[in-house]
Amino acid sequence: MSTTATYVYTKQFKLENGKKLRKLEIAYQTYGKLNAKKDNVIWVCHALTANADVLDWWKGLFGNNDLFNPEEHFIICANVLGSNYGTTNPLSVNPVTGQPYYLAFPEFTIRDMVAAHRLLASHLGIQDIKVLIGGSLGGQQALEWAITDNKSIENLILVATNAVHSPWGIAFNESQRLAIGTDRTFYAQQPDGGLKGLKAARSIALLSYRTYEAYSATQLESVNDKTGSFRAASYQNYQGEKLCKRFNAYSYWYLSKAMDSHNVGRNRKSIVDALSLVKANTLVIGIENDVLFPLCEQDFLAKNIPGAALQSISSAYGHDGFLIETDILTNIIGTFLKESANKKIIKLHKTA
Ligand SMILES: CC(=O)SCCNC(=O)CCNC(=O)[C@H](O)C(C)(C)COP(=O)(O)OP(=O)(O)OC[C@H]1O[C@@H](n2cnc3c(N)ncnc32)[C@H](O)[C@@H]1OP(=O)(O)O
Numbered sequence: 001m002s003t004t005a006t007y008v009y010t011k012q013f014k015l016e017n018g019k020k021l022r023k024l025e026i027a028y029q030t031y032g033k034l035n036a037k038k039d040n041v042i043w044v045c046h047a048l049t050a051n052a053d054v055l056d057w058w059k060g061l062f063g064n065n066d067l068f069n070p071e072e073h074f075i076i077c078a079n080v081l082g083s084n085y086g087t088t089n090p091l092s093v094n095p096v097t098g099q100p101y102y103l104a105f106p107e108f109t110i111r112d113m114v115a116a117h118r119l120l121a122s123h124l125g126i127q128d129i130k131v132l133i134g135g136s137l138g139g140q141q142a143l144e145w146a147i148t149d150n151k152s153i154e155n156l157i158l159v160a161t162n163a164v165h166s167p168w169g170i171a172f173n174e175s176q177r178l179a180i181g182t183d184r185t186f187y188a189q190q191p192d193g194g195l196k197g198l199k200a201a202r203s204i205a206l207l208s209y210r211t212y213e214a215y216s217a218t219q220l221e222s223v224n225d226k227t228g229s230f231r232a233a234s235y236q237n238y239q240g241e242k243l244c245k246r247f248n249a250y251s252y253w254y255l256s257k258a259m260d261s262h263n264v265g266r267n268r269k270s271i272v273d274a275l276s277l278v279k280a281n282t283l284v285i286g287i288e289n290d291v292l293f294p295l296c297e298q299d300f301l302a303k304n305i306p307g308a309a310l311q312s313i314s315s316a317y318g319h320d321g322f323l324i325e326t327d328i329l330t331n332i333i334g335t336f337l338k339e340s341a342n343k344k345i346i347k348l349h350k351t352a
């Protein structure tokens with residue numbers, strides 16, 4: 001059973017920076033049913049350009065015959081604040097002006113995304129989450145959630161993510177925003193504004209999501225006499241255009257800024273102290289040749305989240321491996337959850 005719905009929060013939604021959205025809509029999908037004990041919730045936080053349909057973009061890990069299946073679990077995934085798959089975003093109509101926000105949309109943070117999703121969880125009557133999982137920007141949300149609300153999450157799975165967005169990651173995002181900003185149509189504030197810039201931004205981003213090896217494996221020329229029209233060039237164009245068909249430059253701009261804002265230590269004692277607040281059984285997964293979220297970042301998470309386990313995987317795809325290497329993820333996460341369930345049984349026996 002799958003449900004697609006939108007939750008409308010009619011009160012003002014106050015952002016971390018003090019600005020307010022008069023109305024907030026959150027598009028979400030659920031799969032399966034909440035069981036009688038209410039202990040089968042799997043909540044997925046999605047990455048930069050995905051959406052609430054996790055059975056579509058994370059198939060192999062989520063699906064009828066996969067580790068996270070609707071037969072056994074109640075799976076929930078909500079579209080993040082600012083994204084254009086149904087949740088309030090820069091192309092939404094500002095109730096104050098009656099016009100789309102575009103660049104008048106307020107900046108927001110990962111914490112704001114989490115606050116929105118916690119409102120949805122409360123609306124759905126979800127008190128306990130068996131597994132909270134996310135990769136990349138999704139992992140940043142999952143981590144913030146587990147720090148902010150550290151009593152209701154049993155297992156936390158953080159994939160290819162970090163505690164604070166790095167100078168390197170911010171530099172990539174800024175380069176992408178520079179590309180968008182060179183497209184003058186971005187400032188015309190129309191639904192297709194900035195699409196040429198967005199195409200260039202996606203092309204830049206791909207260089208951080210993939211690897212030298214991946215390009216050599218998939219884009220190598222089969223002939224030696226070429227001086228132009230290279231496959232790799234065509235691939236960059238294709239990928240840029242592909243994103244433009246399903247996204248908009250304004251959402252991309254704001255979401256990348258939210259990613260830059262990620263810092264679990266902000267207005268808290270310190271990053272290390274914030275990580276020490278996590279109470280969930282935590283599994284951190286890193287990808288060995290991820291150039292955007294390198295292994296040292298997951299190592300740091302695992303060292304500072306109490307009791308966290310660390311696993312690294314190898315993927316020719318680099319960072320995007322978190323979306324592609326679903327067999328390996330199934331194996332690692334499946335084993336972790338079995339161990340976690342066994343520990344819970346032992347603990348219950350001890351306290352009985
Ligand atoms: C409503 C929706 O659209 S749902 C989409 C939701 N969004 C997401 O899931 C975001 C997360 N997903 C992703 O980032 C990506 O989809 C990934 C990482 C999982 C996989 O990336 P992909 O782009 O699908 O794979 P890959 O890099 O191998 O590229 C394959 C595509 O490039 C094309 N391609 C490959 N080489 C070339 C080339 N030299 N020139 C032109 N095109 C090329 C292929 O034909 C293929 O096209 P297709 O996507 O139309 O089938």
Ligand SMILES: N[C@@H](CCO)C(=O)O
Binds near residue numbers: 209
């Ligand atoms: N490929 C991912 C971004 C990397 O986290 C996406 O488009 O959402």
